[in-house]
Amino acid sequence: MTPTDRLIVPVLLSGGTGSRLWPLSREAYPKQLLSLLGEKTLLQQTAMRTSGNGMFTRPVVVANAEHRFVIGEQLREAGIDDAKIILEPTGRNTAPAVAVAALIVMERDPDAIILATPVDHWIGNPKAFLEAVELGLKAAQSGKLVLFGMRPSHPATGFGYIRAGDELSKDSGVHAVSGFVEKPDAVTAEAYLADSRYLWNSGIFLLPARQLVEELRTHAPDVLDAAQQALADAATDLDFLRLDEAAFSRAPSISIDYAVMEHTQHAAVVAADFEWNDIGSWSALWSVAAKNTAENVEIGDVVSEDSKGCYLRGEGPLVAALGVENLVITATPDVVLVTTRGRDQDVGKLVQRLKANGHQSATQTPNVHRPWGYYQSIHAGDRFQVKRITVNPGAKLSLQKHYHRAEHWVVVNGTAIVTRDDEEILLRENESIFVPLGCMHRLENPGKVPLNLIEVQSGAYLGEDDIVRVQDIYARV
Numbered sequence: 097m098t099p100t101d102r103l104i105v106p107v108l109l110s111g112g113t114g115s116r117l118w119p120l121s122r123e124a125y126p127k128q129l130l131s132l133l134g135e136k137t138l139l140q141q142t143a144m145r146t147s148g149n150g151m152f153t154r155p156v157v158v159a160n161a162e163h164r165f166v167i168g169e170q171l172r173e174a175g176i177d178d179a180k181i182i183l184e185p186t187g188r189n190t191a192p193a194v195a196v197a198a199l200i201v202m203e204r205d206p207d208a209i210i211l212a213t214p215v216d217h218w219i220g221n222p223k224a225f226l227e228a229v230e231l232g233l234k235a236a237q238s239g240k241l242v243l244f245g246m247r248p249s250h251p252a253t254g255f256g257y258i259r260a261g262d263e264l265s266k267d268s269g270v271h272a273v274s275g276f277v278e279k280p281d282a283v284t285a286e287a288y289l290a291d292s293r294y295l296w297n298s299g300i301f302l303l304p305a306r307q308l309v310e311e312l313r314t315h316a317p318d319v320l321d322a323a324q325q326a327l328a329d330a331a332t333d334l335d336f337l338r339l340d341e342a343a344f345s346r347a348p349s350i351s352i353d354y355a356v357m358e359h360t361q362h363a364a365v366v367a368a369d370f371e372w373n374d375i376g377s378w379s380a381l382w383s384v385a386a387k388n389t390a391e392n393v394e395i396g397d398v399v400s401e402d403s404k405g406c407y408l409r410g411e412g413p414l415v416a417a418l419g420v421e422n423l424v425i426t427a428t429p430d431v432v433l434v435t436t437r438g439r440d441q442d443v444g445k446l447v448q449r450l451k452a453n454g455h456q457s458a459t460q461t462p463n464v465h466r467p468w469g470y471y472q473s474i475h476a477g478d479r480f481q482v483k484r485i486t487v488n489p490g491a492k493l494s495l496q497k498h499y500h501r502a503e504h505w506v507v508v509n510g511t512a513i514v515t516r517d518d519e520e521i522l523l524r525e526n527e528s529i530f531v532p533l534g535c536m537h538r539l540e541n542p543g544k545v546p547l548n549l550i551e552v553q554s555g556a557y558l559g560e561d562d563i564v565r566v567q568d569i570y571a572r573v
Contacts, residue, residue: 103153104229104302106146107197107212108179110139110159110167111187114216115444116377119431120409123459128216129166132381139167140174142215145222147176151229152211154178156200158193161185164336165467165570169488183333185341188322190299191355192347195312195323196339198305209236210308212301212352218384220371228368232302235270240364241311241357242302243273245295246372251285254376254441256297256353258365273363276353295365298372301352307362316355322347334571378424378440382407392417407437429462429472467570468493469546481558485539487512487547492540494568501555501562503531505539510547513540536566 114127121127128139136144146152155176159167161183171179182196194212201208211229219225232242245258261274276297280288288294312320322343329340357363373384385393390404397410400417408415412429424440426433435443450458463470468491475482487493487510495515505514506528514521514529515538523529531537533555541547565572 103209104146104151104233105153105197105201105208105210105305106143106155107194107201107210108139108142108146108155108157108215109190109193109212110157110163110215111184111190111193112214112216113187114375115447116441117375117381118443118447119428119433119457120411120426122457122461124162125166125461125463125465126163126216127375128214129163129170132375133218133385136174137170138218138375139215140170141219142213142217143171143176143179144174145219145225146211146213149226151226154180156197156210157181157215158184158197160187161338164333166465168335181336183336183338184344185339186345187349188344188347189349190352191312191316191319191350192323192326192344194301194303194308194352195319195347196327198303198308199323199327202305202309206306208305209233210301210303210305212303214299214374216375217298217300218371218373218375220373220384222370224368224370228366228370229302231269232364232366235264235268235364236302236304239304239307239362240264240270241304241307241360241362242270243357243363243365244298244300244302244368245365246298246368246370247292248285248289248294248296251282251289252296253279253282253285255279255374257288258295258297260293260295260365260367264364270364270366273357273365276358295367296372297353298368299353299374301357308356311356311360311362315359316348316350319347319350319355376441378407378426378435378443379437382424382437405437431457466493467491467572468541471551474550476558479554479556479558481553483551483553485549485551487539487541487549489541489544489546492569493538494563494565494570494572495536495538496563496565497534497536498555498562499534499564500557501553502533502535503537504552504554505529505531506550506552508548508550510541510545510549511543512547512549513542514538515540538567 113123114121117127131137157179236242257277259275261272264270325343326339331338373380382393393407395409398408398415402419403417405422407424409426412427415425415427422437424435447458463472469486469488471483471485507523509525512523517536
């Protein structure tokens with residue numbers, strides 16, 4: 097196999113919200129952006145698996161528009177600074193996202209092969225993953241739509257299954273797909289575990305772009321039409337490509353499995369041997385995380401005694417567990433979740449109730465992320481609010497003013513350049529400045545380390561919508 101035969105376009109799908117890992121994962125900052133297993137985030141781990149080594153071109157990332165700056169920064173931190181990032185104005189599941197990616201890569205190479213993969217899954221042995229991809233490549237190049245099936249390790253009822261048929265050719269390791277089964281009941285899952293033909297559907301696909309587009313035209317023309325129009329009317333936004341909202345919203349919300357794979361005559365499956373987990377629940381995260389002798393996962397500010405089989409995580413108040421088994425206890429600065437590992441699949445129901453009640457914690461983290469860094473509200477009262485603000489090295493806030501509030505900034509560490517009307521002032525650690533109501537101002541970090549400061553707001557109205565941006569390097573309005 098020559099190097100040119102092996103070039104695959106990674107399509108990284110980052111539209112998920114990961115609500116079942118709430119309160120750690122939330123809509124504003126979902127699980128793929130978190131360091132859940134190791135120092136790197138799930139997004140970074142996925143991108144690094146599919147870069148370099150002579151197999152892959154630069155990645156195409158299809159992402160929620162709200163996460164664009166965080167995704168770009170995390171990819172750069174992982175050494176990937178050439179990704180093409182496509183912004184979805186609204187989530188429409190995987191079929192429209194993969195359709196857009198296929199159309200984009202075909203502009204450069206009509207015979208391109210794409211590896212469509214979620215960015216919020218865990219893979220324990222990247223070498224075996226690459227071997228599986230290489231195993232499926234010849235089939236994809238011959239026009240097959242290749243899935244990766246995982247051999248079940250237990251009778252899971254939370255996964256879809258693929259039924260493998262005959263091998264495409266002797267010793268190829270690639271089988272025809274003879275059927276799909278959605279999440280089975282416990283008795284059926286036990287039977288599948290004993291039958292080598294049944295594999296977990298990993299949701300990872302190796303697809304010839306041209307064939308995929310033809311299958312969409314046959315089986316899901318409304319998906320293809322919306323993707324084509326959204327791409328035709330797309331707009332460039334800094335380093336991103338923003339799909340047209342009206343056109344993309346017309347696409348049905350449907351997975352690539354339902355739209356194409358369950359209808360095509362060209363589906364094939366690789367029975368893969370790499371370790372895989374979709375990290376779809378706290379129990380799933382417990383199963384792959386490092387445990388102590390009591391089979392507890394203990395992360396952060398945690399103390400336990402006579403407890404076993406628990407997932408304990410303290411990222412806010414101390415988590416103390418005494419004499420309990422098989423619990424999930426996760427504490428963030430604003431939420432404490434307690435559930436049994438047997439009920440953690442239902443955490444999403446709590447999130448839906450909180451959303452219906454308008455509770456901010458359903459979607460927003462205490463740290464509110466912005467292109468320049470993040471802020472956290474520390475305390476609020478009548479006509480005042482205190483925030484902690486962190487500005488990344490080289491970043492700057494917009495040039496702005498407020499109609500209803502004044503601000504006082506105290507630098508805790510780092511260096512700040514403050515624009516205040518016609519002045520430009522350098523502030524160092526333990527220095528402060530007052531920004532009067534109506535004053536045109538901007539905050540910038542010219543240093544090599546993060547800038548941390550305390551902001552005290554005072555005024556009649558302290559909402560985030562009291563911002564008039566005059567100039568912004570991130571093109572926000």
